[in-house]
Ligand SMILES: Nc1ncnc2c1ncn2[C@@H]1O[C@H](COP(=O)(O)OP(=O)(O)OP(=O)(O)O)[C@@H](O)[C@H]1O
C-alpha cells in the first residue's frame with residue numbers, strides 16, 4: 014500500500030456527494046488521496062482497467078446498475094481491488110449480503126464521518142491484501158491473449174485470416190479459443206465457419222448484468238473442431254447503435270473464460286479503435302497491390318498516433334501470386350513492421366479439404382503461441398512420419 018498517497022476510485026452519480034467525499038478525505042491528517050471519479054458503472058470499469066487503484070468506493074444507486082449489481086460486476090472485472098459500498102440505505106441485510114459477495118465494507122452515507130471513511134478504506138486494503146496472500150498458492154493460468162484482425166481495406170481476407178488463425182490456435186494449443194465477429198459491416202464469420210447462433214455479441218452487450226458463465230454458454234456456439242464462435246447475424250446494426258463501453262465490458266468478462274480470443278475487427282473505425290488497448294496482438298491484413306499498401310500505410314500511421322506499439326503488430330500480406338511471394342516480404346520493411354507473414358493465393362475456405370493457405374496461417378499461430386509448429390497428422394504414409402523424425406534426430410545429433 015502507498016502510505017503517502019492512496020489512489021481511490023469513487024463511482025457515484027451525485028456530484029454533490031463527490032464533493033462531500035473529497036472534503037472528508039481532505040480532513041484526514043497525514044494522508045493524501047488521489048481521488049478519481051466516474052459517474053456510472055461502465056465508465057468506472059473502464060477507468061479501473063487503466064489505473065492502478067488501491068480501493069474502489071461504489072454507490073448502490075447508479076444510472077446503469079442498481080443495488081449490489083455493481084459490486085458483482087466489479088468483483089468479476091477487478092477481483093484484486095478492494096471494494097467499499099457507499100449506500101443511502103441503512104440496511105443491515107443489504108450490508109451483510111454485500112460482505113458475503115465480496116465487499117470489504119458497507120458504509121451508510123447518512124452517518125459517514127471522515128475518520129470512519131478513512132479507517133474503512135485502510136482496513137479494506139489490508140484485508141484484501143491478506144486474502145490475496147492466502148489465495149496465492151492457487152496457480153495462476155497463463156495470461157490471456159486477445160488477437161485483433163484488422164483489414165487495411167475491405168476484401169483483403171481479414172475474416173479468412175481470423176478463421177484460419179483461430180482454428181490453428183485451437184489445434185496447436187489445445188486450449189479454449191473464442192472467435193468473435195465484431196465487424197458490424199461484414200458479419201461473415203458465421204458464414205465462413207457455418208456456425209449458426211441465435212445470439213450475437215450484441216445480446217451479451219445489451220444484457221450486461223445477466224452476463225455470467227451460464228448465460229454465456231447459451232450465447233456462444235460451436236464451430237469446427239471445438240472452436241467456440243460468436244458470429245454476428247445479418248442484418249447487423251450500425252456502429253452508432255453499439256456502445257463501445259459495453260463491448261469492452263463483454264471482452265473483460267471473456268478474459269475470465271478464454272485463454273485465447275480472436276476478434277474479426279473488420280476495418281479501423283471508432284469502435285475498433287476503442288478496443289485497441291485490450292489487444293495483446295494485432296494482425297494487420299493487406300494485399301500485394303499499390304492501393305492496399307497505401308491504405309496500410311495510413312492505418313499504420315493512425316495506429317502509431319493512437320499509441321499502439323508496432324511490436325504488437327504482425328503484417329499479413331495476403332493473396333499474393335506465387336511468383337511474387339519473395340518480393341512481398343519487402344512490404345513489411347517499407348511499412349516499418351518487423352513481423353510479417355506472406356500468404357499466397359490459394360484455396361481459402363475452411364472446408365475445402367487441403368487448404369492452400371493453411372500452412373502459412375499455421376506458422377502464424379505457432380508464432381503467436383510461442384510453439385514449435387505441430388506437424389499435421391500423417392494420414393496416408395505414417396511410416397514417413399517416423400522416417401522424418403529419425404532424420405531430424407540425425408541432423409541434431
Ligand atoms: N489467400 C487467399 N487466396 C485466395 N483467396 C482468398 C485468400 N484470402 C482470402 N481469399 C478470398 O477472398 C475473399 C474475401 O475474403 P474475406 O471475406 O476473408 O475478406 P474480408 O477482408 O474479411 O472482406 P470484408 O471486407 O467483406 O469483410 C473470400 O472469397 C476469400 O475466400
Ligand SMILES: [Mg+2]
Pocket residue numbers: 171172173196199200201279
Ligand atoms: Mg470480413
